[in-house]
Amino acid sequence: MGRGLVLISLGLRDELDMSLRALEEARSCERLYMEAYTTVLDTDPERVSRLIGKPVTEASRELLEENADRLLLEASKMRVGLIVGGDCLAATTHVALLVEDSKRRIPFRVVHGSSIYTAVSETGLSLYKFGRSVTMPLHGGADTPYNVVCENMSRGLHTLILLETDRKTGRHVHVGEAVERLLEAEERAGRGFLDEETLMVGAARIGSVDQKVLADRAGRLLKEDFGRPPHVLMVPGSLHFMEAEALKALAGCPEELLTRAARPRRSLADVVGRYLRSVDKVLGDVRSSRQALDERARRVLEEAERYFMDAKHYFDRGDLTTALSAVAYSEGLLDALRMIGLLEFEW
């Protein structure tokens, strides 16, 4: 590749997190930029420049987002490198740049690097058990992060919440503030997913020598000082016993929190399972009570039985939401019969 755009990941914290490939690619570029607004790093263009041995210009949001034409025009004439903190494609901004580049048929290369998305495994939580992740913005409510946490929790999955930092003002959402805003959102919604006793994991500066990782009850994290940004907050879903052990050993989690968290309070499978057992019991009771039913009531009862069987079928196949709607519908049919006085039973 002669001319073209090279996206070069810097990795988690500073220039020593660059891979040998990243360094080699950077050294082969005629012009180098460093993007320093989507991530918070322990380095700056000057230090990176010293390592590479070539000048490195700081790239503003304006250059990359509104004025990308200029950058791509350069890349169409010479080899231009853009150094980005973390993994260079974790932020959609840089994917967008690559798309623009590719539309103009300008060659490109990508060098990947370490990223907070995988480095959170240092808490002891397993990567494959994270549901979707979400950012908590500096301004505005926490309803979206809260909803994502509830959605993941109800499936037993962990949530990674990235906490926003404003590089210009230095203001950032710290762990305690994020916990507070989640608890406020819980209070407004009243869904019963979170309270001060909920196990959460706060982390700061993962990958640097002074990183801090702490798993504890929300009420404790509220008051904990995690120091300099970047911070992230994780809300675990259900825990495999290996994860529980790891949280204790690697993130100082108090023992008593683990037994509780290991059994999720309300996983969807639990909810549907409970529904199924209770409808199953009622159908059994009704059958053995041999109540005299009129023709129409019998048809409704048969329908309830049919939907119950469907619900079990979907439940066994792991389609929990279809199972839920079928069993709730069946319950509605049964309750209507009971309320009208055509069938006697107790839940």
Add this chain to the structure above:
Amino acid sequence: MGRGLVLISLGLRDELDMSLRALEEARSCERLYMEAYTTVLDTDPERVSRLIGKPVTEASRELLEENADRLLLEASKMRVGLIVGGDCLAATTHVALLVEDSKRRIPFRVVHGSSIYTAVSETGLSLYKFGRSVTMPLHGGADTPYNVVCENMSRGLHTLILLETDRKTGRHVHVGEAVERLLEAEERAGRGFLDEETLMVGAARIGSVDQKVLADRAGRLLKEDFGRPPHVLMVPGSLHFMEAEALKALAGCPEELLTRAARPRRSLADVVGRYLRSVDKVLGDVRSSRQALDERARRVLEEAERYFMDAKHYFDRGDLTTALSAVAYSEGLLDALRMIGLLEFEW
């Protein structure tokens, strides 16, 4: 840190993916091992050894999993480095090793690296929109991967499926086989999530010069040769228009697949929204028809109205599963009234 264990990420493909920090840490170790069975790399202990300038011994599964005592005993006496492909904590094996290490109060350090978990962003799919990920094993069914795909899809989320490789035999699950097994699982379950027209994304050797990324219909990926392992398969959920554009530009996705995939066929919000609209309509019809109802039928109708209001409430707050169970229950109550002949309406 004098003695202790250093987990050193090698990164995605070969020794050039090691960070400067990884290299520095490796050089400071008195003994070096390289784990070469949880990932498939384009390098080997010999080449890594040449780069570091120190001997590197291949570490077997046996040493790390069954005989970890020996390794930890060494780490309690000298500085031992374990080099691992990808990010060193992406596999739970190494988290478990760290937990054992920490229980014995042996110091440890972790150096992170690039990983497939983030490198998949090269397809154009946004990282934060991935639900939980899953591995498709060499042997056994594809029911778990299929269930994870359905679970994620019903929430509009993407799924990353890691495809297993047996390093000893060289056998691996290739993209085509993974697609085939997913379609077979769909056929058995019959849930209607996947067919040969479904957009999927296959990728092989991401991060190396001969990487291959291709987004196309399942029926096409079935027949595509992706070459050497490692392979991964992604099943996208709903697509942001930027993701659709990126899939086209970066993964060669045919235009006509994007318009379809951008609207998920069955997101949970869609399903619940449809239920709500249909119950809302029936309740409105019933109210305006001013049917004469006996006391008990009126009570059931009021109960149906109450549950409908609850369902709307939970829907607005994003608690889709609670909304679903409430609206399905409401529908059951209404249908029972209709079947018994106490209320007339049409869905």
